[in-house]
Amino acid sequence: MSADTFVMDTKDESFYECNICLDTAQNAVVSMCGHLFCWPCLYQWILTKPDHTVCPVCKSGVDRSKVIPVYARNDKRQEDPRDKTPPRPTGIWSDYANDLELGxxxxxxxxxxxxxxxxxxxxxxxxxxxxxxxxxxxxxxxxxxxxxxxxxxxxxxxxxxxxx
Structure with a gap:
């Protein structure tokens, strides 16, 4: 493998894709098993099964304390992405239509x-x-x-x- 090929391969952004949304990881975190995720994606994944949280890729145990934030060298913001949680979606409420009123x-x-x-x-x-x-x-x-x-x-x- 030549040095030019290696440099071209490392510039490929597919190395930094979130394993949930398959997009470039924003506020990236790495699980203890080594998989890269966007923190908002992983946070939502953890919320879906709070009693049985597993890595979406290898089914290893994962939770907030078992992920490591990834910081870039020239990144201006050095805050932990785990401290910021994405906003909770608003619920849609509809009236219950009870046609049969027998009690x-x-x-x-x-x-x-x-x-x-x-x-x-x-x-x-x-x-x-x-x-x-x-x-x-x-x-x-x-x-x-x-x-x-x-x-x-x-x-x-x-x-x-x-x-x-």
Whole structure:
């Protein structure tokens, strides 16, 4: 590799791209695993899953304390980009249009005449299992689902015995 080729390659700005927005990193920070991000992009990424924050590239643990701000030699502003957080987006609020105004009595009747829906919502049996959202099955998730299932079966047997 010649020296001219090396100089041309180092001037390429693709080395300094944010791994989230794929643009040139602004207020750049580097994670402990070595990946470069814009601080606003990484901050938003951290806010999406505050209890399970991982690097978007290699899934290593990352949080505010595990990123290092990148400073340039001739940069006039030497402030930590982690101290500035991007403004929070404003929410869009709309009125709830309730067409059916039966109140609490309708839920009571629905529960009496069709108890299976009320029971399954109480036991949370309709919760979809989405391992892609958690990047793997959580500890004890199978045991919790199994215990809910057996509780549901036991309740159904008790109701069957009472009816007959």
């Amino acid at each position: 609490l009595f309708s839920y009571l009747l629905f529960g009496l005449f069709f108890p299976y829906g009320a029971l399954s919502s109480y036991l949370d049996m309709d919760e979809p299992l989405n391992p892609a959202a958690d990047h793997g099955i959580r500890d004890g998730q199978n045991e919790t689902l199994l215990s809910k299932f057996f509780l549901y079966v036991a309740i159904m047997l008790i109701i069957y015995m009472i009816v007959i």
